[in-house]
Amino acid sequence: MERHLPADHRRLAPSDQLPQRRKGARLGKRLAPYVLTAPGGIWLLMFFLIPLFAMVSVSLQTGNVDEGFRQTFHFGIYAQGLSRYQDQLLRSLVYAGIVTVSTLLVGYPVAYWIAFNAGHRKSTFLLLLLLPFFVSFVIRSLAWGFILSDQGVVLGALKSWGVIPESFHLLATPGAVVAGIAYNALPFTVLPIYVSLEKIDRQVVEAAGDLYADRTSVFLKVILPLTMPGIFAAFLLTFIPSAGDYVNAAILGSTNTTMIGTVIQGLYLGPIANYPMASALSVILMAGLLIGIVAYAKILGADSIGDYI
Numbered sequence: 001m002e003r004h005l006p007a008d009h010r011r012l013a014p015s016d017q018l019p020q021r022r023k024g025a026r027l028g029k030r031l032a033p034y035v036l037t038a039p040g041g042i043w044l045l046m047f048f049l050i051p052l053f054a055m056v057s058v059s060l061q062t063g064n065v066d067e068g069f070r071q072t073f074h075f076g077i078y079a080q081g082l083s084r085y086q087d088q089l090l091r092s093l094v095y096a097g098i099v100t101v102s103t104l105l106v107g108y109p110v111a112y113w114i115a116f117n118a119g120h121r122k123s124t125f126l127l128l129l130l131l132p133f134f135v136s137f138v139i140r141s142l143a144w145g146f147i148l149s150d151q152g153v154v155l156g157a158l159k160s161w162g163v164i165p166e167s168f169h170l171l172a173t174p175g176a177v178v179a180g181i182a183y184n185a186l187p188f189t190v191l192p193i194y195v196s197l198e199k200i201d202r203q204v205v206e207a208a209g210d211l212y213a214d215r216t217s218v219f220l221k222v223i224l225p226l227t228m229p230g231i232f233a234a235f236l237l238t239f240i241p242s243a244g245d246y247v248n249a250a251i252l253g254s255t256n257t258t259m260i261g262t263v264i265q266g267l268y269l270g271p272i273a274n275y276p277m278a279s280a281l282s283v284i285l286m287a288g289l290l291i292g293i294v295a296y297a298k299i300l301g302a303d304s305i306g307d308y309i
Contacts, residue, residue, distance in 0.1 A: 059279035069275065081280045085263055089285065092259040095174070096242035099182045100189075103238055104231065106182075107189035112223075114190075115197035126194070130187055137184060141251045144180045145171065148252065172254035180248035188237035196230025197223070232297065240289055260285055 059077060063069035082089070114125050132140065146152055148170045151159075158164045170176050200223060208218045246261030253259075260281060267278035 055279045056283055059276050059283055061276050063276075065273045074276070077276055077280045078284060081277055081284055085260060085281060088258050088260045088263050089281075089288075091257070092243045092245075092261065092285070093288070095178055095181065095259060096239050096245075098178050099185055099242045100235055100239045102178070102182050103186050103189040104234065107186055107234065108193055108231075111190045111194040111197055115194055126191075129190060133184075133187060138247060138251075140184065141180055141248050144176070144183065144248075145251050148176050148179070171252060172257070174253070174257050176252040177249050177257050177259075180252045181242050181245050184248070185238045185242055188241070189234040192230045192233035192237060193227060194230075196227040196233075200226050235296070236293065240293075243289060244285065 057071065058069070060071060060073045060075065061069040062072045062074050110129070114122055118125050147154055149155065150169045150171065155164070155168070155170065159166055159168070204226075205218060205222060208222045213221070243259075244261045246259060246265045249257055249259040249262050264278045264281050264285075266272070267274045267281070
């Protein structure tokens with residue numbers, strides 16, 4: 001007996017159309033990663049690769065603002081920049097290293113306490129940590145200048161009480177610059193470490209205790225190794241901006257604490273307007289940081305760094 005399908009039933013595709021549909025599905029799966037990453041790739045191309053290429057190109061030019069600059073591929077400017085501003089470059093790296101180590105020593109216990117002991121108030125403490133940073137970066141640096149001034153809130157009171165001599169001062173010293181940079185970099189140290197601590201399975205920590213490990217052994221052999229990717233992320237987010245900082249060095253420092261960022265800013269925006277030298281110093285700083293970071297990553301073996309940045 002012949003039976004007809006209802007009209008609302010979907011027609012079956014011919015067998016010769018199935019391979020074409022499968023090919024289309026396979027092509028879509030192959031193209032999907034490229035389509036999804038295209039916006040990020042375009043963003044990096046426009047705001048990183050093209051400016052980077054332009055900066056390298058400017059560094060190889062010669063001339064001045066009045067007569068203009070022309071491309072001469074003057075590679076000797078890199079040697080000139082290193083010999084002329086090696087003190088400022090080395091000082092920036094030293095300051096950034098001190099800031100990174102000090103913020104890690106201060107930030108790790110803070111992140112550890114919030115992750116393991118804050119309970120349901122974790123979000124509150126994280127908000128309190130970030131609350132001062134709703135204020136402008138420059139205003140916070142200026143506030144540090146008032147605090148560390150000779151007659152400020154801290155030193156003025158200590159001098160009036162006779163705790164420290166009248167000749168003692170902190171402003172315009174390396175300590176003031178490092179303190180200002182460290183204060184501004186502290187949240188960028190705490191947050192990645194906190195995320196890495198939150199990712200630790202608490203049952204692993206409890207199992208170490210069940211195996212008769214004391215608290216020191218649990219921390220050194222279980223918790224600390226598991227938080228190394230977070231520590232590396234904190235290192236990146238702290239060391240790189242600190243090495244290029246110029247605001248704190250200008251507000252809290254003096255001519256003896258000039259950092260390479262201050263030099264680059266002066267060469268770009270100052271009356272000299274030596275764009276090739278400023279670009280060359282920027283390339284040197286970036287290349288030095290990149291080489292150091294790659295070496296540090298190889299030694300540390302941080303493979304999951306992207307989860308914490």
